[in-house]
Amino acid sequence: MENMAHLSARVYGYVQGVNFRYFVTREAGYLRLKGYVRNLPGDAVEVEAEGDKNQLQMLVERLKVGPPGARVTEVETSWSNYSGQFTAFEIRF
DSSP: OTTEEEEEEEEEEEOSSSSHHHHHHHHHHHTTOEEEEEEETTTEEEEEEEEEHHHHHHHHHHHTTOSTTOEEEEEEEEEEEOOOOOSSEEEOO
């Protein structure tokens, strides 16, 4: 558990209405991460994820690109200690 962490990210740009949440859910599944993704008011998407820190860093790199049709302008990240609060990765509304 020593390499486990919690990532909070906000993704800005043209990221709503372009399947961004489904993209994040798929990528998180590949990386065996748990947490959630949701649209925020305005033009941002919030990602809360936990798992292996290396896998989380890979997710951040994928967030910077996004799915076809998205235009990511910024990804803000903050890191904290792993909490084990999530049992799966889901889309929240």
